[in-house]
Amino acid sequence: MIILKVMQYFLIMLAFAIFIPASILDIKYREVPLWLWYVGSKIGIVFSLISFSFYYSIQTLVIYYLISIFSVLGLFIAYIIGHMGAGDMWASIFLALSLPINPFGGIFPPIILTLLIASILELITRTFLTLRECKGFNKRCFSAAPIKARDLLSMKKYKWYFAQTSTKNISVDEPHETIIEECNGNLDNIVWAQPGLPYILFILISLPVSLILGAII
Numbered sequence: 001m002i003i004l005k006v007m008q009y010f011l012i013m014l015a016f017a018i019f020i021p022a023s024i025l026d027i028k029y030r031e032v033p034l035w036l037w038y039v040g041s042k043i044g045i046v047f048s049l050i051s052f053s054f055y056y057s058i059q060t061l062v063i064y065y066l067i068s069i070f071s072v073l074g075l076f077i078a079y080i081i082g083h084m085g086a087g088d089m090w091a092s093i094f095l096a097l098s099l100p101i102n103p104f105g106g107i108f109p110p111i112i113l114t115l116l117i118a119s120i121l122e123l124i125t126r127t128f129l130t131l132r133e134c135k136g137f138n139k140r141c142f143s144a145a146p147i148k149a150r151d152l153l154s155m156k157k158y159k160w161y162f163a164q165t166s167t168k169n170i171s172v173d174e175p176h177e178t179i180i181e182e183c184n185g186n187l188d189n190i191v192w193a194q195p196g197l198p199y200i201l202f203i204l205i206s207l208p209v210s211l212i213l214g215a216i217i
Helices: 002-029 034-053 058-071 073-080 086-098 110-133 149-154 177-183 199-216
Strands: 145-148 161-163 190-195
Touching: 002 034, 002 086, 002 199, 034 058, 034 086, 058 073, 058 086, 058 110, 073 086, 086 110, 086 199, 110 145, 110 190, 110 199, 145 149, 149 177, 149 190, 161 177, 177 190
Parallel strands: none
Antiparallel strands: 145 190, 161 190
């Protein structure tokens, strides 16, 4: 029984072991290799099945897995319509499969609180960045900022900004593709742009918070 409990804590360490390097890659390149999530998910689901099946019935465990997977549905829809990258979706699937149950206790699968907190943090960060760029008040500034195309292409701080109207994912090879399309070749045009933030980093930050809150609730 002690070994099984240790395996549950191993799943938490596995999550951090995957999310820390993934967050670094997401910050630097906005891309994370899919094999990282694939390998992590295979290890995670095997260990979670073994460790949790001793404490919960198969029926209960299946319910937790289903709730965890359905919690990712919102990200899947965002990915389909182009508002989120594939890496963010696979990162959430990895967490849902590896930690369907909080080892510290609580009734909520960790993925629910993690995605909720991560989305709030991402929204606050995005709003702060876009409002800071706006010269005057405009309700549109809560989601995007009016910036000259030339500045978006030349200034380092705008490297990961993309045109608000675009549904394309940011590419590490062509991060400014959406800006060029939006300005129609005129670099003096104003483009409403928003930052492409490293969502995986927000998941990493939110995970320990969700585990603690989940055990309290």
